[in-house]
Amino acid sequence: MDVRVLATDTTASPGFADSPVQGIVMITVGIAVFSIQDIIIRTLSGTYPALEIMFIRGMAALIPIAFLVYLGGGWSSLRVPHPYINLLRGLLQVTSYTAYYMAMTAMPLAEVTAILFVSPLIVTLFSALFLGESVGPRRWTAVFVGLGGILTIVRPSSAMLEPEAFLVLLASVTYASSVVITRRIGRTQSGASLAFIAMAIFVAVSGVAGGLMGDGGYANESHPSLSFLLRAWVAPGSDDMLLLGACGLIAAMGFYCLAQGYRVAPASVVAPFEFIAMPLAVLWGILIWDEYPSPETLLGILLIVGSGIYVLNREAVHNRPLSTGRGVRLRL
Numbered sequence: 653m654d655v656r657v658l659a660t661d662t663t664a665s666p667g668f669a670d671s672p673v674q675g676i677v678m679i680t681v682g683i684a685v686f687s688i689q690d691i692i693i694r695t696l697s698g699t700y701p702a703l704e705i706m707f708i709r710g711m712a713a714l715i716p717i718a719f720l721v722y723l724g725g726g727w728s729s730l731r732v733p734h735p736y737i738n739l740l741r742g743l744l745q746v747t748s749y750t751a752y753y754m755a756m757t758a759m760p761l762a763e764v765t766a767i768l769f770v771s772p773l774i775v776t777l778f779s780a781l782f783l784g785e786s787v788g789p790r791r792w793t794a795v796f797v798g799l800g801g802i803l804t805i806v807r808p809s810s811a812m813l814e815p816e817a818f819l820v821l822l823a824s825v826t827y828a829s830s831v832v833i834t835r836r837i838g839r840t841q842s843g844a845s846l847a848f849i850a851m852a853i854f855v856a857v858s859g860v861a862g863g864l865m866g867d868g869g870y871a872n873e874s875h876p877s878l879s880f881l882l883r884a885w886v887a888p889g890s891d892d893m894l895l896l897g898a899c900g901l902i903a904a905m906g907f908y909c910l911a912q913g914y915r916v917a918p919a920s921v922v923a924p925f926e927f928i929a930m931p932l933a934v935l936w937g938i939l940i941w942d943e944y945p946s947p948e949t950l951l952g953i954l955l956i957v958g959s960g961i962y963v964l965n966r967e968a969v970h971n972r973p974l975s976t977g978r979g980v981r982l983r984l
Contacts, residue, residue: 675917679925682909687932689902690756691940692895697757697880702750703858704866704885705896710855712900713907717851720844720908729845734837738846741833742853748827749854754877755819765933766802767820774828775923782832787920794959798927801955804948816877831914831923838915846911851903927956 693705721729732738756764780787834846868884888896913922931953937943945953 672917672921675913675915675922676925678909678913678916679922680928682906682913683926683929684932685902685909686906687929687936689899689906690761690933691936692899692902693753694756694761696892696895697753699886699892700888701866701883701885702753702880703861705753705899706746706749706854707858707862708888708893708896709899709903710851710858712897713851713904714848714855714900716901716904717844717848717908720904721842721848724842724844729842730848732837732845732849733840737833737837738841738849739853741830741837741846742850743857744826744830744833745850746854746857748823748830750881751819751823751826754881755816755823757880758816758876759820761933762930763817764820765930767817768824768827769799769802769927769930770821771824771828771831771923771926774825775831775919778828778832778919780920782836790962791920791924794962795924798924798956798959801952801959802927802930804952804955815875819877831919834911834914835919838911841915843908843912843915846915847904847907850907850911924959927959930956 696705721727752764752768838846862885865882866885868882870882871884872878872882934943934945934949934953938945
């Protein structure tokens with residue numbers, strides 16, 4: 653990460669203004685649609701390699717995202733002021749999602765999600781260090797209450813010491829780093845351009861990887877995560893292609909919502925709302941697999957949702973102008 657660019661690029665687009673409530677809504681919608689994608693990808697993970705799924709998903713997603721780019725200012729909006737920082741952001745996201753999907757094949761989804769939620773804490777820390785955002789003690793408390801809710805649901809076990817747990821930690825750190833970059837360069841770029849460039853990098857990286865190892869020559873069955881990454885690419889059937897196409901539409905919407913959410917609001921404000929993924933995981937468990945939450949899980953959900961509602965309420969009650977200069981000053 654080029655900290656110098658993050659610290660010195662303070663020029664915002666004309667008319668740019670922070671909108672915390674809009675950012676919270678966008679993040680919540682983005683996380684909600686991505687939870688559906690996780691179900692599809694986990695279903696397909698026994699047949700197709702991770703990078704093939706991301707390649708097909710990316711090709712399908714580029715079409716609607718390109719339409720958003722056209723509506724939001726045309727192709728000229730892709731002439732970004734910091735191309736190398738956009739490239740770094742895209743590579744961080746490729747690393748994050750690849751590591752996350754690899755871990756998801758080897759661990760229970762609830763445990764993967766729990767470890768992944770180190771990410772909002774890292775975002776809050778990075779926001780204070782690199783973006784100059786002032787995080788008050790009440791918001792810190794809300795974030796830790798949300799994390800406590802997740803730990804209440806999962807109840808950490810020895811499984812978190814397995815190698816795949818470190819894949820989730822890698823996903824958390826790289827995702828948090830990409831969020832901080834999004835917050836900085838989003839002042840001079842549209843959400844559509846951020847999403848398009850990121851998705852194009854997904855397609856390029858996964859396509860090159862497919863050309864190099866798509867024949868299965870590096871296949872490794874010693875671990876489920878390695879198998880998911882390195883198995884041979886195969887032509888999808890019609891039903892699976894529909895599911896992969898749906899992943900593309902979900903990815904287009906999700907990437908746009910997340911990029912826009914972190915673009916228009918302080919990362920330390922909207923990051924806690926990614927906690928919504930945990931109760932959604934429980935909900936899908938009930939609806940799809942008939943898995944009902946324990947009392948501890950219900951308590952955890954209340955803690956997570958309560959902390960998010962608290963932050964939203966503070967933003968609505970104390971809707972104050974935010975700086976668009978070097979530091980975004982917010983105190984709760």
